[in-house]
Amino acid sequence: MNKIGPAVVALGLSFASCAAPPPTLIPPVEVRSVEGYGSAAVEGQEAAVRGRFAFRFGADSRGRVEAFDPLGRTIYFLDFEATQAWFVLPAKKAYWENEPAELMSRFLGFVLRPEEVVRLLSGRWDAGPDGRSTSWTVQKDARGRVVSGERVTLRFEVREFFAGGGVPRTIFVSDLAAVARIKILELRFNAAGPASAPERTYLKTYSPVTWPEMVRFLNRDEN
Numbered sequence: 001m002n003k004i005g006p007a008v009v010a011l012g013l014s015f016a017s018c019a020a021p022p023p024t025l026i027p028p029v030e031v032r033s034v035e036g037y038g039s040a041a042v043e044g045q046e047a048a049v050r051g052r053f054a055f056r057f058g059a060d061s062r063g064r065v066e067a068f069d070p071l072g073r074t075i076y077f078l079d080f081e082a083t084q085a086w087f088v089l090p091a092k093k094a095y096w097e098n099e100p101a102e103l104m105s106r107f108l109g110f111v112l113r114p115e116e117v118v119r120l121l122s123g124r125w126d127a128g129p130d131g132r133s134t135s136w137t138v139q140k141d142a143r144g145r146v147v148s149g150e151r152v153t154l155r156f157e158v159r160e161f162f163a164g165g166g167v168p169r170t171i172f173v174s175d176l177a178a179v180a181r182i183k184i185l186e187l188r189f190n191a192a193g194p195a196s197a198p199e200r201t202y203l204k205t206y207s208p209v210t211w212p213e214m215v216r217f218l219n220r221d222e223n
Contacts, residue, residue, distance in 0.1 A: 026165035027189050031122040033058040036187040044109030044178025056191070057121075061100075063114035076218075078103060079200065080114050086200070089217055093206045096214045106211060109178025110154055120156060121187060123166040125149060162187075 035056040042049040057063040061082035067075045079086045085100040087107070096103075101111045112120070116134075119125050125138045125146050138149040145166035148157045153176050160170035160183075167187065173180040209217070 023162065024164040025162040025167040025187060027122045027124065027167060030190075031059070031118055031124055032190050034118050034121045034187060034189060035191045037185045039183045039185065040180060042108055042178055042180040044175075044180075049108065049180075052185070055117075057114040057117040059115045059118045061114050063117065078107060086202075087214060088202055088206065089214065090202075090206075092217045093202075094209045094214065094217060095202055095206050096209055096211055098211075108180065110173065110175035110180075112154075112173070120149075120171065121168060121184065122189065123158075123161075123168060 033056065037052065037054050039052045040049055051067065054066045054068070055064065057080075061080070063080040064077060066077040069075050074090055076087065076089045079088060080100050080103075083099065084097065085103040086095050086097050087103055088095040098106075100113065104111045104113075116136075119134065119136075123146050125134060125136060136149045136151045138146045141147045143166070145161060146158065146168075148155065154173070155175070156171055156173045158168040158171055161167060162169045162184075169184050171182045171184075173182065
């Protein structure tokens, strides 16, 4: 695998000066999707990411993560379906296609499926969307909030909550190959609209590339 350097995927900081105080958040009884903005700092053997991003994840295994430059222009985006995912670089009219777990591993150094992100950001881990138990072992505090969880070597720890219903605001995620600090700046539950673009016009107008080619594109833009 190729490592993406921190400067290559540094995200825009254009939202910093207008951030509002965090709201009180209480998730609905059924959380079907989460959507909002956040910041991430990830350091690992195969990935390094630092900056801000927009996201939308659904319990139906669909999702999208979009990175911006300081002027608010899209640098790249990740588009997820249940069995397929795409890393898209609009400036080069190029995309890399693979399984969702492989894309997430190349990008972050660990794997969180879209439905797991929904559970993580809503603080709801007792059961999945189908009502069955998840593969995670979680711990709760005296107030009943999920404060940490483990799945094999992957672990998360909530360091800060939004006021309200136990919704995480600052989260540390670690695995054998990577450590991440994620802070949620804005979050909405069950927003209208699809988690990802169903038409995917970029598949018709952009060129498929290999992962090494995508890394070269990104490194070329950095330099």
